Amino acid sequence: MNFISQTLAVTMLNLRTIPQRLGSSGVAIIGIAGVVIVLVSVLSIAQGFAAAMAQTGSESRALIMRSGADSEMTSGLSNVDVDIIKQAPGLRREGQTAIASAELYVIIDIPKIGTNSPANVPMRGVEPVATQVRSEFSITQGRMFQFGTNEVVVGRGAMVNFQGLTLGSTIHSGQNTWQVVGIFETDGSIAETEIWCDNHVLQGAYRRGNTYQTVLARLDSSQSFDTFKDWLITNPQVNLQVRREVEYYAQQSRALTSLIRNVGFSIAVLMGIGAVFGAILTMYTAVSTRAREIATLRALGFNATSVVVSVLSESLALAAIGGAIGGVLAYVAFNGYQTSTMNFSTFSQVAFAFQVTPRLLTMGLSYALIMGLIGGLFPALRAARLPIPSALREL
Amino acid sequence: MKFFPLLWSSLWRKKTRTIFTLLSIFVAFLLFGLLMTIRGAFTFGVDIAGVDRLVIIHKVSLIMPLPVSYKDRLKSTEGVTEVSHQTWFGGVYQDPSNFFAQMVVEPEPFMKIYPEFKIPADQVKAWLADRQGAIVGVDLAKRFGWKVGQKIPITGTIWQPKQGQTWEFNIAGIYDGDAAVDKTQFFFRYDYLDENRLRGEGLVGWYVVKIGDASKAHEMGAKFDTMFANSSAETKTTTEKGFVEGFAKQVGDIGSIMVAILAAVLFTMLLVAANTMAQSVRERTSEVGVLKTLGFSNAAVLALVLGESVLIAVLGGSLGLGLSWLIVQRGDPTNGMLPIFVLPNRDVAIGAAMIVVLGVIAGALPAFNAMNLKITDALRRG
Numbered sequence: 095m096n097f098i099s100q101t102l103a104v105t106m107l108n109l110r111t112i113p114q115r116l117g118s119s120g121v122a123i124i125g126i127a128g129v130v131i132v133l134v135s136v137l138s139i140a141q142g143f144a145a146a147m148a149q150t151g152s153e154s155r156a157l158i159m160r161s162g163a164d165s166e167m168t169s170g171l172s173n174v175d176v177d178i179i180k181q182a183p184g185l186r187r188e189g190q191t192a193i194a195s196a197e198l199y200v201i202i203d204i205p206k207i208g209t210n211s212p213a214n215v216p217m218r219g220v221e222p223v224a225t226q227v228r229s230e231f232s233i234t235q236g237r238m239f240q241f242g243t244n245e246v247v248v249g250r251g252a253m254v255n256f257q258g259l260t261l262g263s264t265i266h267s268g269q270n271t272w273q274v275v276g277i278f279e280t281d282g283s284i285a286e287t288e289i290w291c292d293n294h295v296l297q298g299a300y301r302r303g304n305t306y307q308t309v310l311a312r313l314d315s316s317q318s319f320d321t322f323k324d325w326l327i328t329n330p331q332v333n334l335q336v337r338r339e340v341e342y343y344a345q346q347s348r349a350l351t352s353l354i355r356n357v358g359f360s361i362a363v364l365m366g367i368g369a370v371f372g373a374i375l376t377m378y379t380a381v382s383t384r385a386r387e388i389a390t391l392r393a394l395g396f397n398a399t400s401v402v403v404s405v406l407s408e409s410l411a412l413a414a415i416g417g418a419i420g421g422v423l424a425y426v427a428f429n430g431y432q433t434s435t436m437n438f439s440t441f442s443q444v445a446f447a448f449q450v451t452p453r454l455l456t457m458g459l460s461y462a463l464i465m466g467l468i469g470g471l472f473p474a475l476r477a478a479r480l481p482i483p484s485a486l487r488e489l
Numbered sequence: 490m491k492f493f494p495l496l497w498s499s500l501w502r503k504k505t506r507t508i509f510t511l512l513s514i515f516v517a518f519l520l521f522g523l524l525m526t527i528r529g530a531f532t533f534g535v536d537i538a539g540v541d542r543l544v545i546i547h548k549v550s551l552i553m554p555l556p557v558s559y560k561d562r563l564k565s566t567e568g569v570t571e572v573s574h575q576t577w578f579g580g581v582y583q584d585p586s587n588f589f590a591q592m593v594v595e596p597e598p599f600m601k602i603y604p605e606f607k608i609p610a611d612q613v614k615a616w617l618a619d620r621q622g623a624i625v626g627v628d629l630a631k632r633f634g635w636k637v638g639q640k641i642p643i644t645g646t647i648w649q650p651k652q653g654q655t656w657e658f659n660i661a662g663i664y665d666g667d668a669a670v671d672k673t674q675f676f677f678r679y680d681y682l683d684e685n686r687l688r689g690e691g692l693v694g695w696y697v698v699k700i701g702d703a704s705k706a707h708e709m710g711a712k713f714d715t716m717f718a719n720s721s722a723e724t725k726t727t728t729e730k731g732f733v734e735g736f737a738k739q740v741g742d743i744g745s746i747m748v749a750i751l752a753a754v755l756f757t758m759l760l761v762a763a764n765t766m767a768q769s770v771r772e773r774t775s776e777v778g779v780l781k782t783l784g785f786s787n788a789a790v791l792a793l794v795l796g797e798s799v800l801i802a803v804l805g806g807s808l809g810l811g812l813s814w815l816i817v818q819r820g821d822p823t824n825g826m827l828p829i830f831v832l833p834n835r836d837v838a839i840g841a842a843m844i845v846v847l848g849v850i851a852g853a854l855p856a857f858n859a860m861n862l863k864i865t866d867a868l869r870r871g
Contacts, residue, residue, distance in 0.1 A: 117764060118764055129758045267548075356781045369757065371516070372757065372758075375761060405812075
């Protein structure tokens with residue numbers, strides 16, 4: 095009981111005197127806050143990008159590409175391939191219609207807002223059945239385009255990030271013009287970065303003859319994937335690869351997400367080391383300016399452990415304040431921040447928003463506390479080991 | 490310089506404090522070097538892209554091919570020195586994770602336009618003689634342990650051969666170049682592709698044109714675009730520099746993110762260093778008084794304190810910058826994702842300047858206070 099009350103007394107004394115040492119305490123707080131901001135914001139980029147990619151794709155849809163193709167962009171299918179795919183078992187059908195859409199995936203040059211330099215915006219030619227394949231698709235402004243015309247609908251992310259894609263505008267691209275008649279959403283998936291139009295019109299515009307690139311098929315159920323896949327793989331008339339849509343997008347995001355995460359963690363670790371030195375300096379300063387007080391306490395009979403605990407709690411308190419400030423600032427500045435980047439496997443743009451999730455904030459705060467603990471440890475031990483007589487004489 | 494021992498000993502007055510200040514400055518400049526390198530890596534070699542080289546792509550998009558027949562029309566245009574076309578091959582070597590860029594080129598014009606790729610003369614000869622020959626960057630060869638003469642199979646993703654799925658190449662040569670050249674690329678011959686591809690005969694990806702007078706780049710570009718206007722493949726011409734910059738911008742504004750992080754780091758370190766300096770001078774108030782009593786002028790005291798803070802900054806900063814330089818010398822740690830991984834000399838110079846600025850700013854206030862200190866006050870306070 096005595097030990098606890100001693101510790102509490104010294105700790106309160108330390109915490110209450112923080113305002114008197116505002117300068118050096120401020121340095122520690124700002125240092126730690128800086129590290130937390132950087133850690134949380136860099137990881138929120140990776141989080142946002144991964145989330146946009148992960149939301150794309152459903153277990154119950156299969157993406158069919160030519161075997162050997164590594165992305166929608168490089169795949170190519172003939173209309174014969176497409177007919178065979180639509181006959182495969184395991185595919186959902188409504189009446190005579192297979193719920194599978196043969197699509198073209200191309201790039202159109204449109205300037206990015208803010209840079210004015212051209213960006214590779216993905217453009218997808220779809221069949222009428224495409225909206226049944228993707229049940230999450232919904233028009234939020236205007237209407238769906240008319241098949242057989244040069245009308246297009248634009249994803250919400252594309253509209254926000256690129257120039258001249260609002261409802262009612264006209265896109266000029268080479269000798270083609272496209273009318274924007276609607277804006278669509280797909281629950282935040284990367285399809286929202288795309289521009290959709292009739293696949294036959296796009297075949298003409300991009301001189302693709304009667305070929306397609308991919309087929310996106312809705313399965314009877316997610317269990318019928320194997321039946322569907324085996325039938326197509328073993329069919330000697332075609333040379334295809336069949337993947338679940340989720341797997342395809344997860345694999346596409348892997349490289350970039352892990353690059354951002356690694357860079358983010360390395361920077362945070364290095365910065366963290368710097369901030370720990372800052373915290374150590376602050377706490378040494380705190381201890382040395384109060385050497386006489388600490389020695390007095392010890393002389394009065396306070397034990398060494400309570401002194402250690404008090405210094406550590408001060409350092410943890412500073413770290414917690416810094417971590418909280420950093421987390422709040424990162425959240426305010428970056429949560430929901432809209433941007434777009436290049437998806438290297440298709441050379442096309444992906445729009446996404448930074449996501450500062452509770453998990454990232456917890457991570458930032460824990461990291462701050464770890465820095466505080468390390469930063470306080472050595473000064474605390476020094477405080478406990480102060481030789482009482484010489485410390486009393488100091489200053 | 491005779492005061493250096495004095496500076497040195499006051500520096501080590503409190504060892505722990507000086508060491509931790511040194512370490513935090515060290516970390517700050519280590520980060521500075523690494524972040525500048527990453528920033529450079531994401532500009533994809535903008536710095537070496539030539540202004541006398543123009544890139545001509547299809548007006549609709551880079552992925553739309555252009556006819557090979559444009560070459561002669563471009564070549565006969567006045568002011569054009571050399572024309573080369575390139576095509577993105579995008580094949581897979583063994584596994585998709587082994588990504589590297591494969592480009593289809595015509596060897597002779599290609600080597601004339603890009604003198605920065607250094608290839609030994611006998612290897613050039615071998616490449617010209619072997620239709621299936623390829624030249625690869627020295628970093629790429631090192632990554633997969635390739636030797637000259639080795640056979641390399643690559644699976645086509647965009648371009649299918651007439652038979653099977655695999656294209657066979659012989660490594661005819663290995664190119665090198667200075668630090669800013671991307672040495673992870675794989676170049677092979679257009680005639681091999683064109684004769685053996687299943688479809689797409691006579692189509693190329695884009696053109697690179699070298700012009701005689703770089704100041705005419707803009708007019709020349711407009712001239713090319715007019716030349717092909719209203720044809721089945723209209724074009725868009727930019728300087729190679731503009732093209733690379735545009736590409737870098739598509740990835741996102743990596744540059745400003747890095748600068749923002751660095752600003753946070755350096756600001757924090759400045760606070761730490763300034764705080765330490767201020768405290769160390771405060772503790773020595775009486776010593777300053779003694780120095781002044783001994784006849785040190787105000788300017789000398791100012792110089793001493795500033796010198797001490799600059800000395801700490803230079804010690805810590807140059808070690809940090811030096812270590813980052815050493816790390817960067819070991820090359821790209823991501824296995825080919827960042828092909829250009831160098832710390833530009835310009836950034837080293839900026840770093841050096843910032844080290845000095847940091848030292849001066851951190852020491853400025855305490856030095857100023859020490860200078861204005863009255864001897865009587867100083868001695869009394871001790």
